[in-house]
Amino acid sequence: MRYVAVVGSGECSEELARLAYEVGSGLARRGVVVICGGRGGVMAAAARGVQETGGVVIGLLPGTSRAEGNPYLTFSLPTGLGEARNAVIACAAEALIAVGGGYGTLSEVALALKRGKRVVGLAFSFPQLPGIITAATPEEAVEKALSP
Amino acid sequence: MRYVAVVGSGECSEELARLAYEVGSGLARRGVVVICGGRGGVMAAAARGVQETGGVVIGLLPGTSRAEGNPYLTFSLPTGLGEARNAVIACAAEALIAVGGGYGTLSEVALALKRGKRVVGLAFSFPQLPGIITAATPEEAVEKALSP
Amino acid sequence: MRYVAVVGSGECSEELARLAYEVGSGLARRGVVVICGGRGGVMAAAARGVQETGGVVIGLLPGTSRAEGNPYLTFSLPTGLGEARNAVIACAAEALIAVGGGYGTLSEVALALKRGKRVVGLAFSFPQLPGIITAATPEEAVEKALSP
Amino acid sequence: MRYVAVVGSGECSEELARLAYEVGSGLARRGVVVICGGRGGVMAAAARGVQETGGVVIGLLPGTSRAEGNPYLTFSLPTGLGEARNAVIACAAEALIAVGGGYGTLSEVALALKRGKRVVGLAFSFPQLPGIITAATPEEAVEKALSP
Numbered sequence: 001m002r003y004v005a006v007v008g009s010g011e012c013s014e015e016l017a018r019l020a021y022e023v024g025s026g027l028a029r030r031g032v033v034v035i036c037g038g039r040g041g042v043m044a045a046a047a048r049g050v051q052e053t054g055g056v057v058i059g060l061l062p063g064t065s066r067a068e069g070n071p072y073l074t075f076s077l078p079t080g081l082g083e084a085r086n087a088v089i090a091c092a093a094e095a096l097i098a099v100g101g102g103y104g105t106l107s108e109v110a111l112a113l114k115r116g117k118r119v120v121g122l123a124f125s126f127p128q129l130p131g132i133i134t135a136a137t138p139e140e141a142v143e144k145a146l147s148p
Numbered sequence: 149m150r151y152v153a154v155v156g157s158g159e160c161s162e163e164l165a166r167l168a169y170e171v172g173s174g175l176a177r178r179g180v181v182v183i184c185g186g187r188g189g190v191m192a193a194a195a196r197g198v199q200e201t202g203g204v205v206i207g208l209l210p211g212t213s214r215a216e217g218n219p220y221l222t223f224s225l226p227t228g229l230g231e232a233r234n235a236v237i238a239c240a241a242e243a244l245i246a247v248g249g250g251y252g253t254l255s256e257v258a259l260a261l262k263r264g265k266r267v268v269g270l271a272f273s274f275p276q277l278p279g280i281i282t283a284a285t286p287e288e289a290v291e292k293a294l295s296p
Numbered sequence: 297m298r299y300v301a302v303v304g305s306g307e308c309s310e311e312l313a314r315l316a317y318e319v320g321s322g323l324a325r326r327g328v329v330v331i332c333g334g335r336g337g338v339m340a341a342a343a344r345g346v347q348e349t350g351g352v353v354i355g356l357l358p359g360t361s362r363a364e365g366n367p368y369l370t371f372s373l374p375t376g377l378g379e380a381r382n383a384v385i386a387c388a389a390e391a392l393i394a395v396g397g398g399y400g401t402l403s404e405v406a407l408a409l410k411r412g413k414r415v416v417g418l419a420f421s422f423p424q425l426p427g428i429i430t431a432a433t434p435e436e437a438v439e440k441a442l443s444p
Numbered sequence: 445m446r447y448v449a450v451v452g453s454g455e456c457s458e459e460l461a462r463l464a465y466e467v468g469s470g471l472a473r474r475g476v477v478v479i480c481g482g483r484g485g486v487m488a489a490a491a492r493g494v495q496e497t498g499g500v501v502i503g504l505l506p507g508t509s510r511a512e513g514n515p516y517l518t519f520s521l522p523t524g525l526g527e528a529r530n531a532v533i534a535c536a537a538e539a540l541i542a543v544g545g546g547y548g549t550l551s552e553v554a555l556a557l558k559r560g561k562r563v564v565g566l567a568f569s570f571p572q573l574p575g576i577i578t579a580a581t582p583e584e585a586v587e588k589a590l591s592p
């Protein structure tokens with residue numbers, strides 16, 4: 001079983017939501033377990049893509065209440081860690097796909113790169129960051145995240 | 149969907165393993181998602197009970213490697229938090245069932261009680277602890293953990 | 297330099313506050329750095345004992361704001377970890393002195409015992425816990441916490 | 445009392461070490477409490493600058509042993525959190541000064557920016573990052589970190 005995190009902002013444009021949805025859907029089609037931060041925006045769109053494709057998506061929430069999770073999560077885990085849950089996401093996934101993203105996303109990307117993990121950027125907000133693998137489409141992002 | 153954690157020591161007697169197995173199996177039969185620490189002993193026995201009953205068990209591992217998980221987990225999440233992952237387990241579950249247990253288990257129980265959660269002890273090593281609901285059998289432990 | 301944590305409830309009786317004050321004062325007189333959770337009750341009383349004796353007390357706060365700390369801390373560190381900061385307190389101190397205490401305190405005690413650390417109970421709320429060293433006076437608690 | 449973190453890599457060039465030393469020294473001269481990750485490289489150089497100027501520097505270590513800290517720390521706190529201690533550093537400091545830095549440093553910077561904190565880069569390895577305040581000298585970095 002493989003685990004990939006889809007990371008991005010809690011609020012996002014329709015275009016980023018569409019990309020995140022396709023990433024979630026593509027990962028689910030390949031049987032990959034998707035990890036995300038469980039909130040709105042990119043996280044919700046990716047989770048919806050997974051759910052509607054029949055896959056599994058696990059949300060690692062920053063707060064203490066399951067109710068803060070989006071409605072598309074297969075499983076939700078309130079961590080109570082606040083922003084430190086970003087480190088858990090970067091640890092739990094084998095690879096990350098970053099869609100858009102703000103500073104919280106950047107912290108997840110940085111922690112994953114620090115651990116030597118594959119990080120793919122799709123319309124990533126910090127494209128100049130060394131170590132990021134750039135993808136032009138959701139399909140390409142999924143493929144590059146799963147490359148050996 | 150309901151989430152219950154089964155907590156206990158990483159090494160345990162055959163009798164505790166049997167109890168943990170039955171608890172995992174009973175929770176799975178009721179469609180409850182089981183959370184555990186993902187390691188050996190009680191955690192492995194409970195996970196095996198879930199797996200062999202066709203349920204879902206999520207292991208929240210203390211280290212950074214998925215390889216440290218037992219082979220019965222449906223999903224495993226290395227947190228990289230060390231012992232602080234005990235706080236995540238106590239936060240993520242709605243109720244806890246403690247089987248046997250050492251000091252690590254006690255920390256999970258204490259954190260769950262602190263959060264006002266239901267904690268059921270089955271052959272619990274610290275039965276005198278105020279706030280613990282005692283169960284005599286795995287079946288009773290499952291029922292009491294799920295009481296409203 | 298030695299580090300000892302004084303742990304206890306965020307609200308407490310005058311008698312427990314007096315004991316915590318004396319423990320803080322006694323540790324400070326011996327040049328020990330005191331670690332605490334930084335909030336009220338036992339934590340504030342211990343910190344006041346340290347401050348008025350000219351020692352150093354570091355508060356590890358659960359939230360994200362320094363303003364939640366009591367006014368007696370020499371240094372305060374908001375961790376943003378919620379209850380998981382209990383694991384940090386148990387990790388950062390070489391020994392613990394538990395004064396009174398509720399379930400949060402018990403989690404710190406359990407995590408310290410799990411790590412093989414010396415834990416001294418003074419009017420400890422869970423005196424029957426195996427592994428606790430009992431002290432009858434603040435002075436005795438300090439001495440037993442510092443025994444080699 | 446003010447708290448500023450100096451963040452950077454665990455190994456660094458002599459030139460970066462000189463900059464970090466001057467930053468630590470400058471913060472100490474202004475009575476600022478310095479927070480760092482407690483290890484080598486930039487962290488050790490900044491701590492040495494603080495120590496030799498008579499200031500206070502607190503090291504928040506990733507592991508469970510105080511022995512992993514550099515010898516210049518006034519106080520060291522093993523957190524046991526692994527990389528998640530980066531989130532604690534970003535939470536505990538009011539402002540950050542990043543000297544050089546790799547992905548771990550970038551995660552601290554991102555988490556601090558996410559929390560709306562002032563982040564000053566001095567020979568920062570990711571200068572193109574939006575939101576970073578650039579400084580040309582250690583003195584300028586200290587002044588900009590402390591600007592209201």
